[in-house]
Amino acid sequence: MTNRSTFDDVMVPNYSPLPIIPVRGKGSRIWDENNNEYIDLAGGIAVSCLGHCHPKLVQRLQQQAENLWHVSNVLTNQPALRLAQKLTELTFAEKVFFANSGAEANEAALKLARKYAYDHFGPEKTQIISFENSFHGRTLFTVSAGGQAKYSDGFGPLPGDIDHAVYNDLASVEALISEKTCAVIIEPIQGEGGVKSASKDFLKGLRELCDKHNALLIFDEIQTGAGRTGELYAYQNVDVIPDILTTAKGIGGGFPIGAMLTTTEIAKSLVVGTHGSTYGGNPLGCAVAEVVVDIISDRQLLDNVKTKHRKFMDGLDRINERHKIFSDIRGSGLLIGCELKEAYHGKAKDLLTEALSQNLMVLVAGPNVMRLAPSLIIPDEDIEQGLMSLDKAIASFLSKQD
Numbered sequence: 001m002t003n004r005s006t007f008d009d010v011m012v013p014n015y016s017p018l019p020i021i022p023v024r025g026k027g028s029r030i031w032d033e034n035n036n037e038y039i040d041l042a043g044g045i046a047v048s049c050l051g052h053c054h055p056k057l058v059q060r061l062q063q064q065a066e067n068l069w070h071v072s073n074v075l076t077n078q079p080a081l082r083l084a085q086k087l088t089e090l091t092f093a094e095k096v097f098f099a100n101s102g103a104e105a106n107e108a109a110l111k112l113a114r115k116y117a118y119d120h121f122g123p124e125k126t127q128i129i130s131f132e133n134s135f136h137g138r139t140l141f142t143v144s145a146g147g148q149a150k151y152s153d154g155f156g157p158l159p160g161d162i163d164h165a166v167y168n169d170l171a172s173v174e175a176l177i178s179e180k181t182c183a184v185i186i187e188p189i190q191g192e193g194g195v196k197s198a199s200k201d202f203l204k205g206l207r208e209l210c211d212k213h214n215a216l217l218i219f220d221e222i223q224t225g226a227g228r229t230g231e232l233y234a235y236q237n238v239d240v241i242p243d244i245l246t247t248a249k250g251i252g253g254g255f256p257i258g259a260m261l262t263t264t265e266i267a268k269s270l271v272v273g274t275h276g277s278t279y280g281g282n283p284l285g286c287a288v289a290e291v292v293v294d295i296i297s298d299r300q301l302l303d304n305v306k307t308k309h310r311k312f313m314d315g316l317d318r319i320n321e322r323h324k325i326f327s328d329i330r331g332s333g334l335l336i337g338c339e340l341k342e343a344y345h346g347k348a349k350d351l352l353t354e355a356l357s358q359n360l361m362v363l364v365a366g367p368n369v370m371r372l373a374p375s376l377i378i379p380d381e382d383i384e385q386g387l388m389s390l391d392k393a394i395a396s397f398l399s400k401q402d
């Protein structure tokens with residue numbers, strides 16, 4: 001017999017999972033071992049973009065599982081080729097590298113930026129500029145690029161020549177950037193960092209600074225991509241085109257896959273043998289992601305994401321009028337952040353726990369922000385029921401404050 005306490009017995013203690021153990025999911029609902037039903041506004045952290053067990057994804061996964069799982073990159077495979085073709089048709093990119101996660105996609109992006117600078121400008125051009133409070137994954141290179149010391153403290157020595165500027169502050173980038181800069185990496189919306197959006201002017205300014213100093217602009221769209229903001233990728237909202245874009249999370253709809261997208265010219269620096277992955281681009285992941293891309297690149301679906309955004313914002317505003325718990329409600333599409341008023345700072349996790357008691361799954365983004373990242377096709381009745389449960393969770397949360 002296993003239960004939640006088995007976790008503490010046999011798992012490395014780097015996570016602290018919630019008390020329930022989910023066993024089944026359908027659409028935007030999840031059931032635990034005791035058959036309790038939950039509304040899922042967490043979406044597996046912006047991953048399950050088509051909800052749980054979408055019939056078309058299940059069918060494609062089963063079909064691929066009966067044909068071919070794995071061949072390694074000694075060979076190519078049809079699902080990978082078709083997926084790459086679709087991603088290049090739908091974005092600025094001309095070339096794709098497949099990985100298995102977001103961190104690996106960013107690792108490839110950062111390595112490519114270093115290599116491209118080395119090939120074209122020599123060994124001195126190695127500086128990477130990232131942003132305070134950013135999140136780019138958990139490998140050593142990506143925690144170093146990330147702007148949250150708690151994720152890299154104690155793991156040194158860290159990869160060098162990475163500097164952090166202030167998000168939405170172009171002057172702070174100007175102060176750091178030079179001919180020695182090989183790349184600037186940024187999330188168009190900081191997801192883990194509290195659902196904070198970069199302004200259009202700031203992203204345009206970064207594009208100009210990168211062009212001026214021959215640095216590559218990398219958009220980490222691991223959380224903002226795959227339709228999350230109501231466009232396939234968030235750069236399409238702002239008309240600022242990056243040199244490299246990374247995607248993961250939603251693109252697999254729950255199957256682990258990541259990808260780095262770039263231009264033919266830049267891709268040339270990753271010649272045969274310079275980078276690789278045993279599983280990257282495996283037929284199972286690519287087959288599922290191909291169906292995800294087919295479904296989420298539909299204009300109607302993307303417009304519905306914007307409609308559902310307004311539905312959430314209206315509902316959250318009404319809840320906040322009643323309870324006056326949030327100082328700010330923000331975000332884009334179905335990536336929404338609700339910042340707690342100062343009196344409740346540090347208590348976002350408590351609110352999450354209250355929500356779970358009301359059979360509702362939400363996320364946090366740091367200690368002060370409740371984050372929602374539901375399925376892009378969440379039915380309106382699940383939004384309404386979810387918001388009703390949130391209202392009750394907030395009432396209970398507030399009743400416990402002094």
Ligand SMILES: *Cc1c(COP(=O)(O)O)cnc(C)c1O
Pocket residue numbers: 101102103104106135136137138187191192220221222223248249
């Ligand atoms: C989740 C996330 C990552 C890391 O992705 P993994 O699949 O966990 O490695 C990187 N960047 C951003 C913006 C993310 O949200």
